[in-house]
Amino acid sequence: QKEVEQDPGPLSVPEGAIVSLNCTYSNSAFQYFMWYRQYSRKGPELLMYTYSSGNKEDGRFTAQVDKSSKYISLFIRDSQPSDSATYLCAMSGSGSARQLTFGSGTQLTVLP
Amino acid sequence: DAGVIQSPRHEVTEMGQEVTLRCKPISGHDYLFWYRQTMMRGLELLIYFNNNVPIDDSGMPEDRFSAKMPNASFSTLKIQPSEPRDSAVYFCASRNRGLETQYFGPGTRLLVL
Numbered sequence: 366q367k368e369v370e371q372d373p374g375p376l377s378v379p380e381g382a383i384v385s386l387n388c389t390y391s392n393s394a395f396q397y398f399m400w401y402r403q404y405s406r407k408g409p410e411l412l413m414y415t416y417s418s419g420n421k422e423d424g425r426f427t428a429q430v431d432k433s434s435k436y437i438s439l440f441i442r443d444s445q446p447s448d449s450a451t452y453l454c455a456m457s458g459s460g461s462a463r464q465l466t467f468g469s470g471t472q473l474t475v476l477p
Numbered sequence: 478d479a480g481v482i483q484s485p486r487h488e489v490t491e492m493g494q495e496v497t498l499r500c501k502p503i504s505g506h507d508y509l510f511w512y513r514q515t516m517m518r519g520l521e522l523l524i525y526f527n528n529n530v531p532i533d534d535s536g537m538p539e540d541r542f543s544a545k546m547p548n549a550s551f552s553t554l555k556i557q558p559s560e561p562r563d564s565a566v567y568f569c570a571s572r573n574r575g576l577e578t579q580y581f582g583p584g585t586r587l588l589v590l
Contacts, residue, residue, distance in 0.1 A: 399578050408481075408568055408581035409520070416577075453520065455578075463572065464510075464533070465579060469519040 368392050371454055371468030380477050384441040388454035388468045391435065395456040397463060398430050400439045403451045403470065412452070413439065444475045479503075481582035483569050489588045495557040498585045501550055502571030510579060511544055511554050512568040520568070526552065559589045 371388045378384055386400075397416055401409035413428040415421045415437075421428045427440040437456075441448055454468040482501040490496055502509045510525040524534040526546045534544070541560070546552040556563055566586050570579040 397577060401581075406586075408570075408583045410581065411578055414577050457578075461527075461574065463508075463578065464522060464525065467520040 366391065367469075368466050369454060369456060369468045372471055373469050375472040375474060377474045377476060378444055380444060380446060380475055382444050382475070384439075384444050384448070384473060384475075386439040386441075386452050386454075386471050386473070388437050389435055390437075390456055390466075392456075392458075392466070393432075393435070394458040395466075396459050397457045398428070398437050399455040399457075399465070400426075400428060401453040401455055401467075403453060405450075409453055446475045446477045449474045481569055481571055481580055483567075483582040483585050485585060486583065487586045487588075489590065490559055491590050492560055493558045494589075495555065496559045496563075496587060496589075498554040498567050498569075498587070500552045500554070500569030500582060502552070502569070503573075503580055504550070506571035506573045506576075506580075507549075508572040508574070508579075509546060509552050510570040510572070511552070512570065512581075514566045514568060514584070515564075523554070559587075561589045563587065564589050 369390045400413040402412045403409045418432045425442045429438045451470040451472045453470045455465040457463040484499045511523040514520045523536045529546045544554045566584045568584045570581045572579040
């Protein structure tokens with residue numbers, strides 16, 4: 366079993382829809398939770414970062430972490446065609462290097 | 478800041494040849510990470526450096542892979558000899574101890590025929 370599980374999709378939604386992306390994990394030592402966005406043929410770029418449990422909002426994006434359930438989510442409101450990308454969840458423990466363990470990524474397409 | 482710089486962006490080579498991938502981290506970052514991304518295995522950490530010193534190379538798949546960081550602004554990942562199964566996108570990322578996460582380069586797309 367992988368440490369981080371993520372539904373690979375693909376996920377296709379109409380413009381304006383609310384998108385929910387999720388990851389589960391098994392390592393209780395994870396404390397830092399991130400979402401990266403990767404456009405086709407580009408490197409991953411940091412989208413959201415959360416420490417421990419709770420919610421974080423940034424514009425149309427909301428990240429949620431439930432450490433008791435070992436479950437994290439990313440919500441995208443009013444989705445736009447420009448949101449079409451692969452979304453990777455990533456996690457790390459408290460070590461100084463903050464080595465990241467990635468999910469496999471969910472491919473999202475927002476249709477105009 | 479120019480971000481993490483990788484070269485070449487694309488590399489096509491024949492099986493058995495030596496391949497060298499290059500990375501320039503963001504100035505001031507003291508951690509450097511090399512990753513490999515494939516459809517089958519996703520994004521995998523190969524090795525990381527702290528202050529130019531290799532700390533964990535447990536992700537390096539075989540002895541054919543080696544990485545160096547001779548100074549704070551340059552790192553190489555070498556594959557010798559290359560094999561078709563090494564075909565993947567290789568990313569370099571860097572991080573500063575004061576930051577929470579890593580910043581990725583654009584990647585090198587490697588195809589071994």
